[in-house]
Amino acid sequence: MKAFLPIIAASVIALSATTASAKDLIRVAGNFALEHSSSLAMAKFEEELERLSNGEIDVNVFPAQQLGGAAENVQAVKIGAVEMMWVGTAYLTRTVPELEIVGLPFQFPSREQAFAIVDGPVGAALDEKLSREGMTSMGYMELGFRHMTNNVRPIETIDDIAGLKIRLQPNETHLATFRALGANPVAMDVKELYSALEQGVIDGQENPFAIINVAGYADVQKNLSNTGHFFDFISVAANKTWFDGLDADKQAMVREAMATAVAYQRQLAAEQDAAGLATLTEKGMTYTEVSPELASVLREKTAGVAAETKGRLDPELVKLLDGEIAKLGM
Structure with missing residues (x-):
């Protein structure tokens, strides 16, 4: 480094x-x-x-x-x-590490609620911690809701995720989430991702639709699902x-x-996200909509990850987040 x-x-x-x-x-x-x-x-x-x-x-x-x-x-x-x-x-x-508190699995039901959190007291507390690190x-x-792609099979049930070698960002909560889903997550910098997919070193990755589109991953990935597991x-x-x-x-x-x-x-990102999904299917990716049943299972399987992450972070920050989420009725 x-x-x-x-x-x-x-x-x-x-x-x-x-x-x-x-x-x-x-x-x-x-x-x-x-x-x-x-x-x-x-x-x-x-x-x-x-x-x-x-x-x-x-x-x-x-x-x-x-x-x-x-x-x-x-x-x-x-x-x-x-x-x-x-x-x-x-x-x-x-x-x-406290930044992980805004990256918990299935945390935000909408982009509007996500931004209400980072634009408010929680974001201010995180900014102070960044400041202590010289930034x-x-x-x-x-960045948006993240969705799965892979070259092995469509994602229709929780068993379809089992064993998939999926690239993730270097975030401990994200990695733990995919372990809880039965996948084999691999932390990898984005600069290495396309070649790893192309060469079959990994089976898949997860990103917002817009990123999947502009990065050209449709050229090296077959299957796409709207898992929406994190808002990033x-x-x-x-x-x-x-x-x-x-x-x-x-x-x-x-x-x-x-x-x-x-x-x-923020306005452009929402537009690019919708357009990205349409373009990916036009390019030939097989798109599988996550069913309500699968969505429920995914939340159940990852609930412990959110609890574990909160358990190792600043208790005052966790209390602040929970209070802000309660105000939003989430």
């Missing part, structure tokens, strides 16, 4: 050397495809911030793993080699030392531009 950091630092500095001396520069790293809603939102952030600052702040966005995979982006922002990133929240859980939270975008977020985070070093006016401009970008992304 350490070997790549000087390479990233040298690369981004070289790419921006001519502008860094003349104006404030923000380099933003991400691993999502160019067409993904989050990448389009970061282009919106670039446009908005350069407008708000009258060109005094220059933004360089590096999507599609241009500065390495998700785990590498996290490390680069932590040490200040890159100013900002947007990354699936699961990749931050090994730095801030300033800039907001939460939608994208964390936008900045190096805290860098952000704290900006003057108050520039900090306000960065936050205003990012708020615009996050709102734009």
Whole structure:
């Protein structure tokens, strides 16, 4: 892991050397495809911030793993080699384990309720924990409800999941969830996923419909099911030392531009999710709707995982989450 950091630092500095001396520069790293809603939102952030600052702040966005995979982006922002990133929240859980509390299985019935949690007191508490690890939270975008694909068989019953080698993000709650379902989960960075599927190293993966579509997984996967087992977020985070070093006016401009970008992304993400499913079936994937009976079994099998995760996290944070969920009537 350490070997790549000087390479990233040298690369981004070289790419921006001519502008860094003349104006404030923000380099933003991400691993999502160019067409993904989050990448389009970061282009919106670039446009908005350069407008708000009258060109005094220059933004360089590096999507599609241009500065390495998700785990590498996290490390680069932590040490200040890159100013900002947007990354699936699961990749931050090994730095801030408490983030697992918003990634429990079958936790949110709708995207609206999911965002009510991270935009409220729970999100503020998580932001404080990120701050202690040297990162300033800039907001939460939608990654969305995650669904299963595989090359072995359609998912019609719980037995169809048994033994499947499924790639997951490096999140302990996610891994435990799939073990509880009888699968053989494998933690793997997204940069390795397509080739692993293509070569048959793993049987399948799980992602929102939009990601499955723009990443081209339909070319290497046959079966698709709307399991919706997690609702996942994208964390936008900045190096805290860098952000704290900006003057108050520039900090306000960065936050205003990012708020615009996050709102734009959430709307676009919902549209891309619906369109993604339609496109995947058009490309020839076999789509199997999860029945109410199977949905009930999946919840029953994973209920203990949620309880175990809450048991090893900050009790005050768990109490806060339970209270906020109760207010929403979930």
